[in-house]
Amino acid sequence: MVFLNPGKTGEEFWDGYVKFMQAAASDLGMQLRVLDSQRDRDLMLAQARTVLQGDSKPDYLLFINEQYAAPEILRLAKDSGVKLFAVSNTLTPDQQHVLGSSREIYPNWIGSLVPNDVDAGYMMATGLIQHARESHSGQPLEMLAFSGVKQTPSSQQREQGLKKALAENPDVRLRVIAYGGWQWQRSYDQARTLLPRYPNVNMVWTASDEMAFGVMQAAQELGHTPGQDIHFATINSSAEALQAKIDGRIEVLVSGQFTIGGWALVMLHDYDNGVDFAKRGGKDRTLPIYVELDETQAARLAKHVVGKDNYGLDFRRYLLQKQSKLRDYNFSLRPLID
CATH class of the missing domain: 3.40.50.2300 (Response regulator)
Structure with a gap:
C-alpha cells in the first residue's frame, strides 16, 4: 500500500491521519508506505508518477483529490496494474462527468471513501x-x-x-x-x-x-x-x-475525518481477500463520521491522539470477511469517545 499524503511532514492533522492508518495496517498485516507531498501539487504528481511507473509498484495506491490533482493521477495509473482508491476527497461531479466514476473509464480506480x-x-x-x-x-x-x-x-x-x-x-x-x-x-x-x-x-x-x-x-x-x-x-x-x-x-x-484512511485499509483488505465492498454497501461512499465533541469526549479522544497505542481498536473486527451476516461496515468515531 502507498498513500500519497498531500500534507507537510510534521503537519499535525496529517500526522494523526497517518497514525490511524498505520494502526490499521499493523492490525491487518498490510505494508503501508507514506509519501508526503508537502502541499506541493507538482511534487504529489511526481511521486505518483514514480510509484505508478517505476519498477517496484505497489498493489494499491491511496490518493486524495487535493488541488484537483486526481484526474492526472488516474491518467498516470492507466495500464499500471495498480489498484487506486480515493480517500477524503474524491473527484468532483464535474471531473466525474468527464472522466467517469470509479470502475468506469479507469477500471483500476476501484472506489472511494470520503467524510460528510x-x-x-x-x-x-x-x-x-x-x-x-x-x-x-x-x-x-x-x-x-x-x-x-x-x-x-x-x-x-x-x-x-x-x-x-x-x-x-x-x-x-x-x-x-x-x-x-x-x-x-x-x-x-x-x-x-x-x-x-x-x-x-x-x-x-x-x-x-x-x-x-x-x-x-x-x-x-x-x-x-x-x-x-x-x-x-x-x-x-x-x-x-x-x-x-x-x-x-x-x-x-x-x-472524525482523521479516521478515513484507516477505514479505507479495512475495505481494501476485504477486497484483496475476495470480499468486494461494492457489493456490501457500494463502491463510492460518503461516511457520516463527524461528531461534535463535548468536553468529556474531547478528553477521551485526546488520550488516543497523544498515546502510542492502536487507539484501543482491533481493526480485524471490522472486516466483512469475518462477519458474513453483515451487509455493510460499521465505521464510527464512537469507540474512541464514548
Missing part, C-alpha cells in the same frame, strides 16, 4: 451561532469565515454547509470568507487585517484547526478573549484543538 464534509460545515456553523446567541442576546451577530483551498472538494463542501446554516439564520451577517489555505500563518495575517476592519465580529468559523489557531492568536493580540467576546468553531482532532475545546477557547469542535 457538508454536514461538518453545517454542524460547526449552527453550533457556533447558538453559542453566540446565548452570549450576545439582542446584539448583532457577525461572522468571519476562513475556508481552506478553493480547489479542494472538502473545503468547498464545508463551505456549502456553512452557507446552508447562514440561509437558515438570516440575521447572522457573514462579513467575508477568507481562504487561509489550511495554514496558521496565512490565517493569522488575514485576521490581523480583517478583525480591525470588522470590529463587531463575534464569531469565527474555520475549516481547520490550524487556521483557527492562527486567527485566535491575532484576535488575542487585538484584545479579544476567545470563548467570551469572540466565539470559535473548527474541525480536526489535534491535541491542541482538543485541549482548546476542553478549556473553552474553542466552543464548537467537530472531529
Whole structure:
C-alpha cells in the first residue's frame, strides 16, 4: 500500500491521519508506505508518477483529490496494474462527468471513501451561532469565515454547509470568507487585517484547526478573549484543538475525518481477500463520521491522539470477511469517545 499524503511532514492533522492508518495496517498485516507531498501539487504528481511507473509498484495506491490533482493521477495509473482508491476527497461531479466514476473509464480506480464534509460545515456553523446567541442576546451577530483551498472538494463542501446554516439564520451577517489555505500563518495575517476592519465580529468559523489557531492568536493580540467576546468553531482532532475545546477557547469542535484512511485499509483488505465492498454497501461512499465533541469526549479522544497505542481498536473486527451476516461496515468515531 502507498498513500500519497498531500500534507507537510510534521503537519499535525496529517500526522494523526497517518497514525490511524498505520494502526490499521499493523492490525491487518498490510505494508503501508507514506509519501508526503508537502502541499506541493507538482511534487504529489511526481511521486505518483514514480510509484505508478517505476519498477517496484505497489498493489494499491491511496490518493486524495487535493488541488484537483486526481484526474492526472488516474491518467498516470492507466495500464499500471495498480489498484487506486480515493480517500477524503474524491473527484468532483464535474471531473466525474468527464472522466467517469470509479470502475468506469479507469477500471483500476476501484472506489472511494470520503467524510460528510457538508454536514461538518453545517454542524460547526449552527453550533457556533447558538453559542453566540446565548452570549450576545439582542446584539448583532457577525461572522468571519476562513475556508481552506478553493480547489479542494472538502473545503468547498464545508463551505456549502456553512452557507446552508447562514440561509437558515438570516440575521447572522457573514462579513467575508477568507481562504487561509489550511495554514496558521496565512490565517493569522488575514485576521490581523480583517478583525480591525470588522470590529463587531463575534464569531469565527474555520475549516481547520490550524487556521483557527492562527486567527485566535491575532484576535488575542487585538484584545479579544476567545470563548467570551469572540466565539470559535473548527474541525480536526489535534491535541491542541482538543485541549482548546476542553478549556473553552474553542466552543464548537467537530472531529472524525482523521479516521478515513484507516477505514479505507479495512475495505481494501476485504477486497484483496475476495470480499468486494461494492457489493456490501457500494463502491463510492460518503461516511457520516463527524461528531461534535463535548468536553468529556474531547478528553477521551485526546488520550488516543497523544498515546502510542492502536487507539484501543482491533481493526480485524471490522472486516466483512469475518462477519458474513453483515451487509455493510460499521465505521464510527464512537469507540474512541464514548
